[in-house]
Amino acid sequence: MKALTYQGVKDIKCKEVNDPKIEKKDDAVVKVTATAICGSDLHLVHGLVPNMPKNFILGHETMGVIEEVGPSVNDFKKGDRVIVPFPVACGHCWYCGHDLFSLCDNSNPHGETGGILGYSETFGGYAGGQAEYLRVPYANVGPLKVPEELADEQVLFLTDILPTAYWGNLIGGVKKGSTVTVLGCGPVGLLAQKFAWALGAERVIAVDYINYRLEHAKKYNNVEVINFEEHENTGRYIKEITKGGTDVIIDCVGMDGKKSVIEFIETALLLQGGTMSAITIASQAVRKGGTVALVGVYGLRYNQFPLGDFFSRGITLKMGQCPATAYVEHLLEWIKTGKIDATDIITHRLHLEQGEKGYQFFDQKQDNCIKVVLYP
Incomplete structure (x- = not known):
């Protein structure tokens, strides 16, 4: 065959x-x-x-x-x-x-x-x-x-990708009236946006840097879109426009997102399992007491993981293979x-x-x- x-x-x-x-x-x-x-x-x-x-x-x-x-x-x-x-x-x-x-x-x-x-x-x-x-x-x-x-x-x-996008919303606790940020407008991210609305979300924000995917999210999913390359600190920008952050962040990016120069080098040397950029945005964009769901795939270990930021703000982390x-x-x-x-x-x-x-x-x-x- x-x-x-x-x-x-x-x-x-x-x-x-x-x-x-x-x-x-x-x-x-x-x-x-x-x-x-x-x-x-x-x-x-x-x-x-x-x-x-x-x-x-x-x-x-x-x-x-x-x-x-x-x-x-x-x-x-x-x-x-x-x-x-x-x-x-x-x-x-x-x-x-x-x-x-x-x-x-x-x-x-x-x-x-x-x-x-x-x-x-x-x-x-x-x-x-x-x-x-x-x-x-x-x-x-x-x-x-x-x-x-x-x-x-x-x-x-x-x-x-359908159950993964749905499960990301479930473990994130999306419900009627939730505010949700979806990181990534690839296939899982686009479907996660649809499920957020279906489960009753009040506001859904989509983040990416690829314009045609952001345009697709806006056209088909009726979400607010943010190109993270247009903001010096996207996480803080989301926190500002939502007056404290969204209830739920769903990370649909994982380790293969856009890497910094240092992350490229560390990944090549197997010192880090890819990028952590989405996690950094999530740590800043989620409201105090909120939930971050990681459904994008991660591997190995990560330098400068913002554990202190999550801890100080009482954030719940949920993750894994769906x-x-x-x-x-x-x-x-x-x-x-x-x-x-x-x-x-x-x-x-x-x-x-x-x-x-x-x-x-x-x-x-x-x-x-x-x-x-x-x-x-």
Whole structure:
């Protein structure tokens, strides 16, 4: 089959690789009908995630049709159309039993986080879904059947960015009357803005430095927009215009945001896991007693983390990989009723064999790229 593979830093190639097979009794194999490039895939491309072997198959936002199931798979059969959430989770450990699927104790022998499809040996070594076929471990737990009347593009983002954006609002405590600042206008940030309104927010502010993404946020999400390059201190500016800061900050940027010269050097020397610029803004823009939710991916440790600022202002920090599996059924109902529609963020539709170009558009923010969907 054809698949997008990691060949080294900033080197992605579409190659012929072996088709996946049933390896365990509760595996399934899915014939992929649509897959997407995620912002966190860029962390792999940039070499920010360790233990990425050459020829590793990328991708964790995938859907398709069941091609084959193992003898212990009870919930699916050949021909079922499914989305596959990105966490690999056993379904029976303590964490899975408490809906913390991204912290599964049995799916990743290499760390505290549970397994993730297509995300390096560090996260379990599971081949990803930017391919013609995908092996799905623990198939009784993750996949969700989707109705035929909904198009692939309507449900594809249930695999990751829809639940991640929703969860960011939930852990941030967004409710009726909340004021919310969303840091980042990439795919997750744009969806987090939609969910903030849906959950009753009174005011939503979006921050980025890429004008076409800010324009998209303003046009489709009706938010206030701030270009942080236009302000000497964006965090203090937000604190000023909101008369003390917003109730909730949702950081959808993570470690791959715009870096200072020092952060470039420290990251290259593995002294720091990327930028901390969004965290700095959050520490200044959140109101006293407010909450900062970190859903952008971070790694390693961070120099000059503003712990004292958070402590002195009584800030609650919440963070982690979204346990997406816990929210897909609920959000599918929102899609069915039209309460949420994520399709406006799709700017590029390409064939899988054009995936290298898709990564280039997305990484370098060319051609006003926001979200790339690939079709095998």
